[in-house]
Amino acid sequence: MNLQPHIAVSADDIASRVIVCGDPARAARIAGWCENGKQVASNREFQLFNARFNGIDVTICSTGIGAASMLIALEELKQCGVTTIIRVGSAGALQHNIGLGELIIAEGAVRDEGGSLSYLPASYPAVADHALVAALLSAAKQLQSKYYLGLVRSHDSFYTDQETEICEFWHQRGVLAADMETSALLTVGRFRGLQVASILNNVVLFEQEVKEGIGQFKQVNGSMIEGEKRSAMIALQALTSHRS
Ligand SMILES: O=P(O)(O)O[C@H]1O[C@H](CO)[C@@H](O)[C@H]1O
Numbered sequence: 229m230n231l232q233p234h235i236a237v238s239a240d241d242i243a244s245r246v247i248v249c250g251d252p253a254r255a256a257r258i259a260g261w262c263e264n265g266k267q268v269a270s271n272r273e274f275q276l277f278n279a280r281f282n283g284i285d286v287t288i289c290s291t292g293i294g295a296a297s298m299l300i301a302l303e304e305l306k307q308c309g310v311t312t313i314i315r316v317g318s319a320g321a322l323q324h325n326i327g328l329g330e331l332i333i334a335e336g337a338v339r340d341e342g343g344s345l346s347y348l349p350a351s352y353p354a355v356a357d358h359a360l361v362a363a364l365l366s367a368a369k370q371l372q373s374k375y376y377l378g379l380v381r382s383h384d385s386f387y388t389d390q391e392t393e394i395c396e397f398w399h400q401r402g403v404l405a406a407d408m409e410t411s412a413l414l415t416v417g418r419f420r421g422l423q424v425a426s427i428l429n430n431v432v433l434f435e436q437e438v439k440e441g442i443g444q445f446k447q448v449n450g451s452m453i454e455g456e457k458r459s460a461m462i463a464l465q466a467l468t469s470h471r472s
Pocket residue numbers: 249250251292293294316317318319406407408409442
């Protein structure tokens with residue numbers, strides 16, 4: 229079969245169960261936490277690895293930053309016969325009680341990114357697959373991990389002049405955290421008939437300067453790196469215990 233133009237694999241090359249994440253280095257780390265992790269493609273921000281977890285084939289695919297490139301990966305993964313996608317992402321908290329390295333499981337998302345809006349109007353909801361969320365909750369309990377369950381917000385622009393006001397607005401409305409891809413994954417994934425969900429590792433405290441938080445993440449802050457691994461293990465457990 230033909231290679232997909234961006235993710236550079238064909239249907240024969242990858243599994244039907246996929247973990248996506250923004251950071252290519254995270255994709256490599258997740259593959260390393262599985263059995264037999266090996267790279268199958270490398271093109272731009274799209275780094276793909278095949279591996280086995282709980283005796284089941286999985287693929288890990290990085291998608292870069294933002295909804296636009298994540299949606300390219302989603303469409304091409306769908307063309308390759310993928311049925312189930314869980315995002316293992318990072319996020320900034322919008323509530324004071326969510327600590328660094330603590331995990332957020334998205335029930336749904338505020339669609340403040342342009343990618344999904346180019347497919348469907350804002351009135352179409354961004355909702356995670358119910359069974360996949362149940363599998364994530366069950367895996368989190370099995371691994372004795374604390375988690376927050378609720379709404380997240382996805383956006384396109386990290387450094388707007390209104391960032392403080394925007395975060396305060398969604399904080400007041402009970403949204404748990406912000407990332408840049410979850411709402412597009414939930415909206416377009418559902419629209420395309422995929423089972424989709426998202427689990428996020430908090431790397432910025434609420435009301436912390438975003439540059440400072442992301443910088444600490446880059447410096448391999450212990451709790452945030454531990455949160456990344458725990459989020460990946462929960463997602464892998466959910467992905468491989470879930471009936472696709
Ligand atoms: O760590 P990832 O998965 O890339 O997720 C978050 O980090 C990036 C911004 O630093 C955005 O992609 C955001 O959604």
